[in-house]
Amino acid sequence: MKPIYIAASLLASAAFASPTMARDLIVNSYGGPYEQIIRDAIITPFEQEYGVRVIYDAVGSSSQDYAKIKATNGRPGFDVVVMTASQSLQGCEDGLLERFSPDTVPNLAHLNPEISAVAGPCGAVHELQYLSLLYRTDMVSESPQSWLDLFEDDLTGRVILPSFGNVMAAYLTQLMSVIHGGDLDSDIDPGFEAMTRLAAQSVGFEQASAILESYIVDGRVWAMPFWDGRAQLLVDSGAPVDYVLPEEGSVPLIATLNVPIGAQNKELALAFVDFFLEKTSQERWVEGYKVGSARADIEVSDQAQDRKITSQADLDALYLPDLLSLASNLSAWGERWEREVVPAAR
CATH class of the missing domain: 3.40.190.10 (Periplasmic binding protein-like II)
Structure with a gap:
């Protein structure tokens, strides 16, 4: 038509x-x-x-x-x-x-x-926007600076992750892949391995951003990935939270x-x-x-x-995946997420 x-x-x-x-x-x-x-x-x-x-x-x-x-x-x-x-x-x-x-x-x-x-x-x-690391200022002793801080022992059972229906999950997997020696698109195995380990320390998964943020607002979790705009809204609301662009970078x-x-x-x-x-x-x-x-x-x-x-310049400072490749990979990655990452959750 x-x-x-x-x-x-x-x-x-x-x-x-x-x-x-x-x-x-x-x-x-x-x-x-x-x-x-x-x-x-x-x-x-x-x-x-x-x-x-x-x-x-x-x-x-x-x-x-x-x-x-x-x-x-x-x-x-x-x-x-x-x-x-x-x-x-x-x-x-x-x-x-x-x-x-x-x-x-x-x-x-x-x-x-x-x-x-x-x-x-x-x-x-x-x-x-970009994927930021959101955390509770009253629960975390030191402001996190790295995505690897999510693996710290004092955050065990205090992290929540997005389900794969939320694109944050794919982006975080790509970032973890780069951090652990892989890349954004073709060598993604290190990212899935890292996310499987992180899932074992998490409280589970939620898809909607509104539900994800409720966990950190009521104190059930102390740190999580979140879009910077939504994170700023929480800061402005008076919630005891703040967010950072981790030192390894992020994805827009x-x-x-x-x-x-x-x-x-x-x-x-x-x-x-x-x-x-x-x-x-x-x-x-x-x-x-x-x-x-x-x-x-x-x-x-x-x-x-x-x-x-x-x-x-702000955009150039972030990792930008091949978005068409990402779109074509999402279905297979989602199936892999369900096989490997989800069963590892607490």
């Missing part, structure tokens, strides 16, 4: 919401604090400007969402989905995601071109907005993607969700920029 495009001048104005356009837009993304922030910073302003209603679907992880897109041949029942650059690249290769251009999404022209290129033509990069999360090729309300979906990338929208999002942006022209507080990815 060929997409129906409209002129950029109409896309940039409220007049774009024509009488013939459907008034409901279904957006699939995450729950927890993310949901309230996206409603306040993006969804409500979009509804007000375009005179439409956004139905928010907080079901599934990025990998589960893409699996649904693939199983339905690009007609998953939602119009816009938040995923990652890995799924964006895979979806483009599979022909299941809409390709964007500055003609259909004008604000793409304002994104860092190198960062946009990582996500490919089907992904609009709306935020940047390049988060994208995507439109399935068979979306029912494609025109409004493209308008939503463009609205999310607007300067003022990105400023609200960065301030609200404590993440980095691929727009260099946003104006935010110094606090919002502290410890965030704010430049190409």
Whole structure:
């Protein structure tokens, strides 16, 4: 089904919401604090400007969402989905995601071109994060500085890990592989061996970030991998936690907005993607969700920029896996995770 495009001048104005356009837009993304922030910073302003209603679907992880897109041949029942650059690249290769251009999404022209290129033509990069090490300041005697600190004896039974449905698990496995003499993609055995040992010292696995963070907030665990934006939200909430970028480095999360090729309300979906990338929208999002942006022209507080990815140099300082290779490996790695890592948990 060929997409129906409209002129950029109409896309940039409220007049774009024509009488013939459907008034409901279904957006699939995450729950927890993310949901309230996206409603306040993006969804409500979009509804007000375009005179439409956004139905928010907080079901599934990025990998589960893409699996649904693939199983339905690009007609998953939602119009816009938040995923990652890995799924964006895979979806483009599979022909299941809409390709964007500055003609259909004008604000793409304002994104860092190198960062946009990582996500490919089907992904609009709306935020940047990295995998950080989150810890309880009142329980850990010294601030951890290394991913290897997760293996310390005093953290035995005080670490929780993401399940493989959360891409944090794949990223942490890749990092552990590099630290233990392997690499990010082809020689991953050291990573799985390390994660199996770490699982034996953990309390188990959870998939949703909102559930993962509850373990550290109530003190059941004292350290865990977590996205830096969500970690900063916890710091700002007054919880006795802090986070670090470990000395070995980390992996960025390049988060994208995507439109399935068979979306029912494609025109409004493209308008939503463009609205999310607007300067003022990105400023609200960065301030609200404590993440980095691929727009260099946003104006935010110094606090919002502290410890965030704010430049190409920040991104270059992190490990960037071959994301298309990662997407193709996820299924096999997930099966291996279930065979080797999960049974080792306490």
